[in-house]
Amino acid sequence: MPHTLATVLEAVEKLWPLSGAESWDAPGLVSGDPAETIETVLLAVDAVGDTVDEAIEANADLLLVHHPLLLRAVTSVAEDRYKGALLARLIRANCALLAAHTNADVVSDGVSAVIADRLGLTDLAPIVPGPDGVSGIGRVGTLAEPVSLGHLARELAELLPPTAGGVRVSGDYNQPVQRVALCGGAGDSLLATDAVTGSDVYITADLRHHPASEAREQALIGGGPALIDVSHWASEWLWLETAARQLAEALPGLDVSVSETRTDPWDFVVVQ
Structure with missing residues (x-):
């Protein structure tokens, strides 16, 4: 039986209950139709341009990240702003976005x-x-x-x-x-x-x-x-392998992989 986003959400809730999240946090489903079929999931720490590209190129149905894209107040998802642009790209590619943050900590x-x-x-x-x-x-x-x-x-x-x-x-x-x-x-x-x-x-x-x-x-x-x-x-990337294994065990047949794309924001250091 194929898995839907709704069944994935149920499994995620059992693994990382939203009740465990800090009061300031914003984990959970960011975008996606719960009725859609989910066959392929990509896990990453951050939803950034590179990991969104990776998810779309892999034809992933769901990008599951650790850091919520919409953690702080957002009043616009216009595509001239990076959060709006990322969401639009994911929605057009029919790739849902889900975050498990302090509830996974x-x-x-x-x-x-x-x-x-x-x-x-x-x-x-x-x-x-x-x-x-x-x-x-x-x-x-x-x-x-x-x-x-x-x-x-x-x-x-x-x-x-x-x-x-x-x-x-x-x-x-x-x-x-x-x-x-x-x-x-x-x-x-x-x-x-x-x-x-x-x-x-x-x-x-x-x-x-x-x-x-x-x-x-x-x-x-x-x-x-x-x-x-x-x-x-x-420090958080190490968890992705464990999370991927747990999700695959909870939902047999689901194709779950971990992004190896470095989303640390720093590119080089100059030693004095």
């Missing part, structure tokens, strides 16, 4: 949990637990044995897809770390949480100057984690 096998699993962390718990105590934002766990901060940073650099910004580290290269807190995507809002301040290192993306500086200065006085800053896109 908080589940037990969500974005941060995938990174934690790839790093071999055990005794995992959310940094900010949800009502059930199992789901929630971020993850904190323990490495099987201590490693140097530099070793962990190099392991991350090998694990994540390459980007111009690479992996930035604040801390002594040789200091031992074992308790690891992490949050895929932007996570400096969690710097002051007990789970993060009680860890040896905090891995996240988009660390801004002042929050990072203040966290490191506080660590010199009262203890606190070293910091590892990675690409926002790269």
Whole structure:
């Protein structure tokens, strides 16, 4: 029996319930007719020109992304604005657009949990637990044995897809770390949480100057984690493979693939 967009939405709701999304978030169906047949799905972190091109060229019926295209207020989808242009291209190509964002972050096998699993962390718990105590934002766990901060940073650099910004580290290269807190995507809002301040290192993306500086200065006085800053896109791209597998298992016969197009916005870096 062929799958419709409605049956895909039902499967997505079971995997990443909308009830788990943050109040400011806007996941869910952006465009598409629930009655349309869905045979091919492409997963990407971002709906941008390159991934929309990729979906259309692949004759995909659905582009499932992590970041909602219409997250912030939009008053026009005119085609002289990029969001309107992208939506128009997808609609004309009969390719639906769906987003699973913070609702895919908080589940037990969500974005941060995938990174934690790839790093071999055990005794995992959310940094900010949800009502059930199992789901929630971020993850904190323990490495099987201590490693140097530099070793962990190099392991991350090998694990994540390459980007111009690479992996930035604040801390002594040789200091031992074992308790690891992490949050895929932007996570400096969690710097002051007990789970993060009680860890040896905090891995996240988009660390801004002042929050990072203040966290490191506080660590010199009262203890606190070293910091590892990675690409926002790269930290979330790892989840796509898990999401694709889960969706394919939930809907047998559906052709699900992952885009390898780099949508990190930075193209090169000049080292001084």
